Amino acid sequence: MFTAGSTSAQATTIYSDSFASGDISDWNTTGTVDAHNNSAIRLRANSSASHILSTAGYSAVSVSLIMSASSLENGEFCYGEISTDGGSNWTTAITIANGDDNGTQFSASSAPAGIDNNTSVQLRFRGTGATTGDYCYGHQALATGTGGAPTNPDIDAPGSVSFASVTPGTSTTQDIWISNSGSAALIISGTSAPTGPFSITSNNCSTVAAGGSCSISLQFNPSTEGSFSSGITITSNDPDEPVVSIVLTGNASQGGGTVQDFDPLTGSGNVSRSALTMNTLINGSAPGSLVDFSNYALPAQAAMPTNQFEGSLELFGEATEGAFNEQKDTFRYTGTQDATRKHLPEFNFDFVQTGSHIVPTERGSIPSSHPEWEYVLTPGRVWNENGDAGYSRVALPFALQQKNANCIHNGVMTFLFKDDGSVSDAAYQIASETCLYYQFDMWGQLTANYTPQTVSNSALTVSEYQAEVAARMPTKPLSALPQDYPGTDYTRFATPNSKDPAAISLVGFVIDGTHYVGGCSTRSGTYPFCESLVVPSYSSAKTVFAGGTLMRLEQKYPGTFNQSIGSYISECNTNGNWNDVTFGNALDMGTGNYKLAGYMSDEGASHTNDLFLPEDHASKISYSCTEYPRKATPGTKWVYHTSDTYVLGTAMNAYLQGIEGSSSDIFRDILFDEVLAPLGVSATAEFTRRTYDSVQQPFTGWGLMWLRDDVAKIGNFFADTSQSTLHQAQLDAALQRDANDRGLEPLTDYKYNNGFWAHEISSDISGCGNPLWLPFMSGYGGISVLILPNNSVYYYFGDDDEYLWMDAAQESHSIRSLCQ
Numbered sequence: 001m002f003t004a005g006s007t008s009a010q011a012t013t014i015y016s017d018s019f020a021s022g023d024i025s026d027w028n029t030t031g032t033v034d035a036h037n038n039s040a041i042r043l044r045a046n047s048s049a050s051h052i053l054s055t056a057g058y059s060a061v062s063v064s065l066i067m068s069a070s071s072l073e074n075g076e077f078c079y080g081e082i083s084t085d086g087g088s089n090w091t092t093a094i095t096i097a098n099g100d101d102n103g104t105q106f107s108a109s110s111a112p113a114g115i116d117n118n119t120s121v122q123l124r125f126r127g128t129g130a131t132t133g134d135y136c137y138g139h140q141a142l143a144t145g146t147g148g149a150p151t152n153p154d155i156d157a158p159g160s161v162s163f164a165s166v167t168p169g170t171s172t173t174q175d176i177w178i179s180n181s182g183s184a185a186l187i188i189s190g191t192s193a194p195t196g197p198f199s200i201t202s203n204n205c206s207t208v209a210a211g212g213s214c215s216i217s218l219q220f221n222p223s224t225e226g227s228f229s230s231g232i233t234i235t236s237n238d239p240d241e242p243v244v245s246i247v248l249t250g251n252a253s254q255g256g257g258t259v260q261d262f263d264p265l266t267g268s269g270n271v272s273r274s275a276l277t278m279n280t281l282i283n284g285s286a287p288g289s290l291v292d293f294s295n296y297a298l299p300a301q302a303a304m305p306t307n308q309f310e311g312s313l314e315l316f317g318e319a320t321e322g323a324f325n326e327q328k329d330t331f332r333y334t335g336t337q338d339a340t341r342k343h344l345p346e347f348n349f350d351f352v353q354t355g356s357h358i359v360p361t362e363r364g365s366i367p368s369s370h371p372e373w374e375y376v377l378t379p380g381r382v383w384n385e386n387g388d389a390g391y392s393r394v395a396l397p398f399a400l401q402q403k404n405a406n407c408i409h410n411g412v413m414t415f416l417f418k419d420d421g422s423v424s425d426a427a428y429q430i431a432s433e434t435c436l437y438y439q440f441d442m443w444g445q446l447t448a449n450y451t452p453q454t455v456s457n458s459a460l461t462v463s464e465y466q467a468e469v470a471a472r473m474p475t476k477p478l479s480a481l482p483q484d485y486p487g488t489d490y491t492r493f494a495t496p497n498s499k500d501p502a503a504i505s506l507v508g509f510v511i512d513g514t515h516y517v518g519g520c521s522t523r524s525g526t527y528p529f530c531e532s533l534v535v536p537s538y539s540s541a542k543t544v545f546a547g548g549t550l551m552r553l554e555q556k557y558p559g560t561f562n563q564s565i566g567s568y569i570s571e572c573n574t575n576g577n578w579n580d581v582t583f584g585n586a587l588d589m590g591t592g593n594y595k596l597a598g599y600m601s602d603e604g605a606s607h608t609n610d611l612f613l614p615e616d617h618a619s620k621i622s623y624s625c626t627e628y629p630r631k632a633t634p635g636t637k638w639v640y641h642t643s644d645t646y647v648l649g650t651a652m653n654a655y656l657q658g659i660e661g662s663s664s665d666i667f668r669d670i671l672f673d674e675v676l677a678p679l680g681v682s683a684t685a686e687f688t689r690r691t692y693d694s695v696q697q698p699f700t701g702w703g704l705m706w707l708r709d710d711v712a713k714i715g716n717f718f719a720d721t722s723q724s725t726l727h728q729a730q731l732d733a734a735l736q737r738d739a740n741d742r743g744l745e746p747l748t749d750y751k752y753n754n755g756f757w758a759h760e761i762s763s764d765i766s767g768c769g770n771p772l773w774l775p776f777m778s779g780y781g782g783i784s785v786l787i788l789p790n791n792s793v794y795y796y797f798g799d800d801d802e803y804l805w806m807d808a809a810q811e812s813h814s815i816r817s818l819c820q
Contacts, residue, residue: 054211058145078136154182159678162471163250171221222252262355269303297528302383322444345370364687391416407435432522436781471680497804537704538779547755638744649700715793736773
C-alpha cells in the first residue's frame with residue numbers, strides 16, 4: 001500500500017544514451033571525437049568525452065558504462081570514469097588495455113560515494129592512445145536511481161560582480177548565473193533593479209529546476225570616470241536564504257580595456273636583453289645557473305602582443321631535465337642522488353589571453369601523478385619585443401606545492417609563441433618559497449608544444465579574471481607611506497624588528513582603503529609578479545576557515561557553537577571523550593583531551609605525523625578522535641592540536657549536510673560562497689587542501705592559499721565593525737572587543753578565542769591604558785596577520801620561524817592611535 005511520504009524502491013532511469021541517434025552534442029569533447037555508426041561515441045588517440053549529470057532527488061544512484069577498444073599498444077588505455085565533484089576527481093569503472101582491444105564490449109556498474117542527490121556528477125569516456133589510429137568506443141552510459149531524497153530548493157548566487165574597467169561612454173555586459181543546487185524547484189519571485197550606471201538587460205530567472213540554472217544579464221554603462229557600486233536582491237522560495245544580495249562594482253577611466261586590449265602596453269618594443277634572448281629560447285641550451293628575475297619581468301618598453309594565445313602548452317623532459325640546488329632540507333628529503341623531488345611534474349595545461357595578460361584555466365593546487373609536487377598556476381603577462389622576430393613573449397608565474405602539505409615554492413617560466421602554433425623552449429626557475437623546512441633553487445629549459453585550440457569557457461575565464469583585476473584593492477609601495485602619512489618609518493613595516501627581508505615572501509599594510517605592499521625578495525633578485533605570488537595559509541586557516549565558517553554557521557543557524565562533536569562523528573564515539581565537547585570548544589583548542597599540557601608539547605610530538613602524512617580521511621579522523629585522553633573539563637584548558645580543528649571541520653561538514661543536503665560542503669558553500677567570494681578574492685583563494693580519497697574532507701586547520709590582495713581583503717573584512725556575514729557577538733569576542741570573553745590563555749599575556757590569537761601590548765604602546773589586546777592570525781614558519789584596533793591591517797608571510805611584529809604595531813599607532 002502506498003501512503004503519503006513513502007517512496008518507490010523501483011529504479012528510475014536518470015540518464016541514458018546508447019548513441020543510436022548519432023547526436024553527441026550533449027557531450028563535451030577534447031581531442032578527436034565523433035559519433036560512429038549510430039552505435040557508439042568514438043575517441044581517437046588522446047581524447048575524451050564527458051557529460052554533466054544531475055542526480056538531484058535520487059538515492060541509490062548507479063552508473064553503468066559499456067566500452068570497447070581497438071589498436072591499443074602497451075601503455076595505452078581506454079577508461080570509463082565517473083566524477084561526483086564536477087570533474088575534479090574521477091572514479092574509474094572500466095579500464096581496457098592492450099590485449100583486450102579486439103572489439104569486445106566490456107561493461108561495469110559503479111556507485112561512487114557522494115553520487116546520490118548530487119548536481120555535480122559527470123560521466124566520461126577517455127582514451128590515452130598515441131595516434132589517431134588508436135580507438136576507444138563508448139557504447140552506453142546509463143544512470144539509474146530511486147526517489148526519496150529531501151526536496152528543498154537551494155539558491156546559489158555570486159556575492160559580488162566586478163565589471164572590467166571601461167572608457168566612459170562605452171559599456172560592458174556580464175551574465176551572472178543563478179543555480180539551484182537543491183532537489184526541488186527554485187521559484188524566484190523578484191529581482192530588484194540596480195541603480196545607474198548598472199542595469200539589467202535580460203532576465204530569464206523565474207522557475208529553476210533542481211540542478212538547473214538561469215542567467216541575468218547586467219550592463220555597466222558609465223558616462224563619466226570614477227568608481228561605481230550598486231546591487232540587486234533576489235527573492236525566492238529557498239527556505240534558508242529567501243533573499244540574497246549581489247554587490248555590483250565597476251570602474252571607468254580613459255585607460256579602460258576590452259577583451260582584446262585589456263591593460264594595453266604602450267612601449268616601443270625596443271628592449272635590450274642579455275639573458276633569455278630569442279636565440280637562447282629558440283636554439284639555446286638550458287641556462288647553467290639562475291638568472292636575475294628581472295629577465296622574466298615585463299620590461300618598461302614592452303609593446304602590445306601581436307599574437308593571441310588560446311590553447312594548451314605542453315612541456316617535455318620534466319622528469320629528467322633541469323638543475324637543482326638545495327638551500328635547506330630539515331627532513332633530508334633529497335640527498336645527493338637524483339630524485340623526483342628535484343624535477344618539475346608533467347606540464348600540460350590550457351591558457352587563454354586577454355590583452356597583455358595570460359590566464360590559466362586551472363587555479364589552485366592541481367593534483368597529478370607526481371609523487372611530491374603539484375602545480376599552482378597564476379596569471380602572467382604577454383608582450384612583444386622587437387628582437388623576437390614577430391613572436392610574442394610570455395611570462396607565467398607558477399608555484400610548486402608539496403603534495404598533501406602547505407609549503408609553496410614560487411617560480412616563473414617564459415617562452416615565445418606565434419598564432420600558428422610556433423613555440424620556443426620554455427625556460428623556468430624557482431628561487432624563493434614560503435617553507436620553513438625545505439628550501440631550494442630549481443631551473444632549466446624544456447622543449448614545449450603549443451596547440452592553438454578553442455578552450456572551454458574561455459570567455460567566462462577572461463571575464464572573471466578581468467573582474468578579479470578590477471576588484472583589486474589600490475596598491476602603493478610601502479615606501480610611499482611617508483608621503484601619505486608624514487613622519488612614518490616604512491622600514492618598520494617592511495622588515496619589523498630587523499627581520500631578514502630574504503625570509504619574507506609578502507608584507508603589507510592596509511589603511512584607509514590603500515594596500516601598501518612589499519616583500520617579494522628571492523635569492524635571484526625581486527620576484528617580478530608580486531600580484532601573482534602565492535602564499536600558503538598554514539594555521540592562519542584556523543582563523544579564516546575554522547573560525548570564519550563556524551561564525552557564519554552561527555549567524556545562519558543559531559546554536560551551532562554549542563553543537564556536540566560526538567553527535568556528528570562516529571569515529572569520535574569510541575572513547576566517550578567527545579560527547580560533551582562543543583564545536584566552540586574545538587575552535588578554542590579547549591577540548592579537554594590532551595597528553596601534555598606544555599605549550600605546543602602535543603603538537604610538536606612525532607605522533608602528529610599520523611595526522612599530517614596520511615592522504616585519506618579515515619586515517620586522519622581516526623588519529624584525531626582517539627589519540628588524546630580526557631584530562632580537563634572542555635572549555636577550561638588550552639592545548640593546541642591541529643587535529644582538533646580537523647575534527648571540527650569534519651563535524652561542521654556533517655552538521656551542514658544534515659541541514660542543507662548531502663552534497664553541501666563547508667568550504668565551497670559556506671566559507672567561499674558566503675564569506676570570501678563577496679569580498680572579491682581571487683580564483684586562487686577558491687582552493688582548500690582536501691583528503692585525496694572520495695570523502696575529500698577539507699583540512700580546515702591548514703591548506704588554504706592566497707595572493708596578496710586576498711590577504712588584504714580578508715584582513716579588512718575581519719576588521720570591519722559593520723559586517724553582517726558573521727555572528728557579531730562571536731566576532732567581537734574573537735577580536736577582543738568583549739572584555740567579558742577574552743578566551744583561553746596559551747601563555748602569559750596571550751589569549752586564544754574563536755581561532756584568533758591576541759597579545760596584551762599596553763606596555764609597548766605609549767598613551768594607552770591597560771589592557772590593550774591586539775588580535776592576530778598566526779601560521780607555521782613565520783606567518784602573522786594583525787587586525788589592528790585602529791582599523792588597519794598588517795601582515796607578513798615568512799619562513800624564518802620568527803613572529804616579530806611589534807615595530808609594525810607601534811608604527812601603525814604613530815599613524816593612528818591603537819588605544820581602544
